[in-house]
Amino acid sequence: MNQDKSTRYRIGKNESPVYVSEALQDFSSHWRHHLGTHNKRNLFVLLDENVELAFPDIISDLFDDRFHNVHIKKLKGGEQLKNLVVATEIWDELSALNADRSWVIVSIGGGTLSDLAGFTASAYKRGIPCVFVPTSLMAMIDASVGGKNALNQGSLKNQIGTYYFPQFVFVFPRFLKSLPEEEYRSGYAELIKHALLHVNNNLWNTLQNRDMSELPDASLLASAIRVKMKIVQTDPFENNKRLFLNFGHSFGHAIESYFIDHNKPVKHGEAVASGMQFALYMSVKKSLIASALAEKLSSMLESIYPFPQNLEMNELINYMRHDKKVVHGKIRIILFKDFGRFKIDFATEEELLVAFSEFIAKKRA
Ligand SMILES: NC(=O)c1ccc[n+]([C@@H]2O[C@H](COP(=O)([O-])OP(=O)(O)OC[C@H]3O[C@@H](n4cnc5c(N)ncnc54)[C@H](O)[C@@H]3O)[C@@H](O)[C@H]2O)c1
Numbered sequence: 001m002n003q004d005k006s007t008r009y010r011i012g013k014n015e016s017p018v019y020v021s022e023a024l025q026d027f028s029s030h031w032r033h034h035l036g037t038h039n040k041r042n043l044f045v046l047l048d049e050n051v052e053l054a055f056p057d058i059i060s061d062l063f064d065d066r067f068h069n070v071h072i073k074k075l076k077g078g079e080q081l082k083n084l085v086v087a088t089e090i091w092d093e094l095s096a097l098n099a100d101r102s103w104v105i106v107s108i109g110g111g112t113l114s115d116l117a118g119f120t121a122s123a124y125k126r127g128i129p130c131v132f133v134p135t136s137l138m139a140m141i142d143a144s145v146g147g148k149n150a151l152n153q154g155s156l157k158n159q160i161g162t163y164y165f166p167q168f169v170f171v172f173p174r175f176l177k178s179l180p181e182e183e184y185r186s187g188y189a190e191l192i193k194h195a196l197l198h199v200n201n202n203l204w205n206t207l208q209n210r211d212m213s214e215l216p217d218a219s220l221l222a223s224a225i226r227v228k229m230k231i232v233q234t235d236p237f238e239n240n241k242r243l244f245l246n247f248g249h250s251f252g253h254a255i256e257s258y259f260i261d262h263n264k265p266v267k268h269g270e271a272v273a274s275g276m277q278f279a280l281y282m283s284v285k286k287s288l289i290a291s292a293l294a295e296k297l298s299s300m301l302e303s304i305y306p307f308p309q310n311l312e313m314n315e316l317i318n319y320m321r322h323d324k325k326v327v328h329g330k331i332r333i334i335l336f337k338d339f340g341r342f343k344i345d346f347a348t349e350e351e352l353l354v355a356f357s358e359f360i361a362k363k364r365a
Helices: 026-035 049-054 056-062 084-096 111-126 137-143 173-178 181-197 202-208 218-234 241-246 249-261 268-285 291-304 313-321 349-364
Strands: 008-011 018-021 042-048 069-075 104-109 130-134 148-153 156-163 168-171 330-338 341-347
Touching: 008 218, 018 026, 018 218, 026 130, 026 168, 042 049, 042 084, 042 111, 049 056, 049 069, 049 173, 069 084, 084 111, 104 111, 111 130, 111 137, 111 148, 111 156, 130 137, 137 173, 137 181, 137 218, 168 218, 181 202, 181 218, 181 241, 181 268, 181 291, 202 218, 218 241, 241 330, 241 341, 249 268, 249 313, 249 330, 268 291, 268 330, 268 341, 268 349, 313 349, 341 349
Parallel strands: 018 168, 042 069, 042 104, 104 130, 130 168
Antiparallel strands: 008 018, 148 156, 330 341
């Protein structure tokens, strides 16, 4: 416990804080603080198999024999987990264990596990506590922060979900060491998005001046988490400002679905990065920002996530039409005004088609 203070952060003043710490033993003190002594609780742990393979010692240190009863369910992280069949399996196992409301569901894994943990905990006996230990960059800075969870309904992503806050989130940056490169790149796109959402350009400048291949440390992770947490605290139920977090997502989700249907799936973050490029172009078109600034931001994105070739906009529009972001036939888009300042806007399909062909022509020029 004698580590430098700069390696530890608490984000969020009230309940459900996020702790970022490079000291593993901090997990125990946060647990005691939020959930009481270890031997009082029974745990149902959802553990990502890849994380267990990479860090068996860390996992056994987290859940040592001080806990009353630790039931571990090992899972292969991925979208295939986010459905009611897997959720029901978990509820059945909890019932078979006679789990009451003193039990705690803990997830150790990426965003698919924290979504599953949050959802199952929110509904079992009308709510039992949960704790998230995110292990992917996406989960650390995004999925485990903000109290939203969701399961997929068939091919429709994130259709079924609740708002439910974990008792606390414990971010341990060392987990990133085993994260596959493509997963890291995907999470990094959300880090860039958080930098755009930050009211000044400090976080953006930090990203500009660092080598992307160097893994984010506790301080950088805490800054990114703070950006999301601040927005969530002003608008927890997504009536207004929280929608800004969807920057790049209307178009990004369409790209994601497009490539799934063309049997060439791309990572969520890559698709969102392309969505952000198009949203920046739309922001210039709507005179919200100067083209020089949009160019600068866009070229940073393009240098890491080249915009996909040969996209068929008519097909993309089709996917956008089925998105949750359609209101009265118009597609909701989030536009960029400045760092931390966005506009919630709507566009017709015709407008999007015209803008997209101009955008592509400009890219080819
Ligand atoms: N609830 C929210 O607010 C919110 C926000 C953003 C994303 N999400 C959800 O999060 C999910 C995406 O999260 P994700 O990218 O973490 O996906 P994921 O959970 O599928 O993890 C991605 C892959 O990385 C592996 N992995 C994770 N951590 C690892 C580690 N430390 N070492 C080695 N391998 C590791 C997993 O096994 C998996 O194969 C999506 O389902 C998305 O909808 C939710």
